[in-house]
Amino acid sequence: MKKVIKLLIIDDDDFVSASLSDYLINKGFGVRTASNGKDGIASFEREQPSLVLLDQKLPDMEGVNVCQKILEINPNAKIIFITAYATVQYAVEAMQAGASHYLSKPFELDELSITIDMALKNVQMEGKLRVQDYEREKDRREKKLIGSSEVINRIKEQIELAAGSEATVLLTGETGVGKNVVAIAIHDLQAKRETYLTINCSAIPENLMEAEYFGHEKGVFTGAETRREGIFELSDGGTLVLDEIGDIPIHLQSKLLTALEDKTIRRIGSGRVIPVDVRVIATTNENLEEAIREKRFRQDLYYRLAVLNIHIPPLRDHPEDISEISDYFVKRFCRGPVRIPDSHIRKMMKYPWPGNVRELRNVIERAALLLQGDEIRPADLLLQDSLSSPLEKSSQKTMNIREIIPLEEVKRRHILSALRACSGNKSLTARSLGVSLSTLKRKLREMNIT
Numbered sequence: 001m002k003k004v005i006k007l008l009i010i011d012d013d014d015f016v017s018a019s020l021s022d023y024l025i026n027k028g029f030g031v032r033t034a035s036n037g038k039d040g041i042a043s044f045e046r047e048q049p050s051l052v053l054l055d056q057k058l059p060d061m062e063g064v065n066v067c068q069k070i071l072e073i074n075p076n077a078k079i080i081f082i083t084a085y086a087t088v089q090y091a092v093e094a095m096q097a098g099a100s101h102y103l104s105k106p107f108e109l110d111e112l113s114i115t116i117d118m119a120l121k122n123v124q125m126e127g128k129l130r131v132q133d134y135e136r137e138k139d140r141r142e143k144k145l146i147g148s149s150e151v152i153n154r155i156k157e158q159i160e161l162a163a164g165s166e167a168t169v170l171l172t173g174e175t176g177v178g179k180n181v182v183a184i185a186i187h188d189l190q191a192k193r194e195t196y197l198t199i200n201c202s203a204i205p206e207n208l209m210e211a212e213y214f215g216h217e218k219g220v221f222t223g224a225e226t227r228r229e230g231i232f233e234l235s236d237g238g239t240l241v242l243d244e245i246g247d248i249p250i251h252l253q254s255k256l257l258t259a260l261e262d263k264t265i266r267r268i269g270s271g272r273v274i275p276v277d278v279r280v281i282a283t284t285n286e287n288l289e290e291a292i293r294e295k296r297f298r299q300d301l302y303y304r305l306a307v308l309n310i311h312i313p314p315l316r317d318h319p320e321d322i323s324e325i326s327d328y329f330v331k332r333f334c335r336g337p338v339r340i341p342d343s344h345i346r347k348m349m350k351y352p353w354p355g356n357v358r359e360l361r362n363v364i365e366r367a368a369l370l371l372q373g374d375e376i377r378p379a380d381l382l383l384q385d386s387l388s389s390p391l392e393k394s395s396q397k398t399m400n401i402r403e404i405i406p407l408e409e410v411k412r413r414h415i416l417s418a419l420r421a422c423s424g425n426k427s428l429t430a431r432s433l434g435v436s437l438s439t440l441k442r443k444l445r446e447m448n449i450t
């Protein structure tokens with residue numbers, strides 16, 4: 001969905017104001033006008049336009065002072081100075097006050113148009129830089145859901161269904177089953193939605209989370225030196241993925257619910273309600289029903305999120321896809337014709353894949369590094385260790401009740417030995433364990449290991 005870009009013209013010359021306004025409305029901009037400094041500042045605060053065309057001389061104030069006031073409200077504001085006094089001194093003054101561009105009367109409308117385009121490009125670039133902060137693993141992103149089993153075909157149908165509606169989607173399933181792949185697939189089918197942003201609810205410190213979601217005004221807390229938009233505003237007109245939604249603290253859950261129901265947000269420290277048009281997709285590998293029973297997750301929010309619930313089963317439930325998915329990754333990671341021996345496919349079909357398709361991808365990627373000739377032998381790399389580790393061996397003989405190790409302790413020891421095996425490299429450990437880095441970090445936090 002294309003957003004109308006808002007411009008504000010502050011000029012006391014009604015004729016100039018009206019003709020600029022006509023010209024810019026014709027170009028598809030949303031235009032507001034003000035004829036003095038005070039009204040201009042008020043209008044800026046209310047409308048939050050992307051760009052201001054500001055006359056140097058106003059009846060009540062100097063343009064330079066209006067410029068300063070506007071930048072106090074929003075330091076990222078783009079201001080084009082317009083003046084009849086074409087002297088170098090004014091240009092310097094305007095730029096020193098923070099204007100981004102300068103035009104002197106009389107100017108051609110084409111010249112104005114080019115200047116506006118330049119200023120807006122800057123706005124876009126600054127926005128993109130922030131947006132990139134949220135985009136992780138961009139080049140590793142899969143756009144296509146591979147597989148042709150009944151399980152995968154059903155999910156493909158559900159993706160189509162979801163793309164045809166605007167309802168919130170909840171994607172559930174174990175780690176690595178492809179929840180984010182499905183989220184992208186839904187987004188890609190919705191041509192009108194442009195931005196695609198992901199925020200990981202477990203990766204952000206609790207005290208900063210509200211600001212990340214909804215933004216804040218300048219000076220409302222220590223560290224809030226400037227006004228900042230939250231991710232809901234940044235993804236206006238697009239798709240927002242709330243990853244690991246089970247980790248969102250309870251006190252924020254009611255605010256999120258309000259945002260979803262009213263389609264509006266309010267920045268911290270502001271009374272202004274801002275409408276946002278965002279398609280929300282939430283993902284979790286947690287059992288939210290259990291979290292609801294334990295009062296860690298609000299039931300009303302759950303119902304709101306799960307208007308459409310797509311559950312992606314683990315890979316061990318559709319082993320018939322293993323061959324096709326493996327071939328897909330072999331093509332991606334190997335050059336030339338490379339084949340996987342049938343015996344390896346058979347072994348892989350019996351393996352439980354705790355890290356699901358992510359683990360399969362990693363196994364193929366590592367096997368590709370060890371490639372000899374035209375054969376790739378991924379089954380050699382399955383976590384045989386985990387199947388025949390001391391922990392596993394102890395489960396094969398009959399245990400004495402006193403020997404039973406609590407499940408959480410087994411997990412803890414397994415993670416610690418994996419960390420040791422990877423010399424403390426967390427990314428490698430996560431990959432080897434077949435979980436995402438954020439999942440590993442969360443587990444380490446839960447276990448008080450940092």
Ligand SMILES: Nc1ncnc2c1ncn2[C@@H]1O[C@H](COP(=O)(O)OP(=O)(O)OP(=O)(O)O)[C@@H](O)[C@H]1O
Pocket residue numbers: 140141142144145146147173174175176177178179180181182283284285325357358359361435436439
């Ligand atoms: N059906 C699939 N087809 C192709 N690739 C897949 C599929 N499912 C998963 N993948 C691969 O596995 C990786 C992990 O998938 P994804 O990030 O979507 O998992 P997830 O379910 O979101 O896991 P987590 O809960 O750990 O975040 C993807 O980057 C992709 O390479």
Ligand SMILES: [Mg+2]
Pocket residue numbers: 179180243283436
């Ligand atoms: Mg994910």
